[in-house]
Amino acid sequence: MVFSLVALLVSLLSSLFSPIQLIFLRCLIVLLVDAGSWRLFGVSLLGPADRRAWLLLRSFVGVVSFALYFVSLSLLDLADATTTLCFTSPLFAGRQALVYRATLTSTVLFKQFSIWICRQET
16 A cells, blocks of 8 residues: 555656655655664664675665666556556566575575474474
8 A cells, every 4th residue: 555655656746856856755754764763672773783785785776776666657657657567576576586595595594494394384
């Protein structure tokens, strides 16, 4: 429901604002909402020191993906954009699962979790 509302607002506001301005507005709203939970749970804005490079990479990929999503919503009709983007996301998720499957199966945590699942089924 929330994603449909965001897609509708982006489609309507794209005639008044550029996609970059819409991304800034969305990120500002999320920052204000999340700041309360960060203070409540005592979480640092920059995250753990050993994971900051990964968080920076994740932030960069998130900004690029939102930029492409918002540009596509502003250039395409709302129905076409929503249908195309929503129905192709499982294909990309499946592809990524195949790519990362070899990495996940080699980790100890995955093996321990798999053993726990097998024990629960018997």
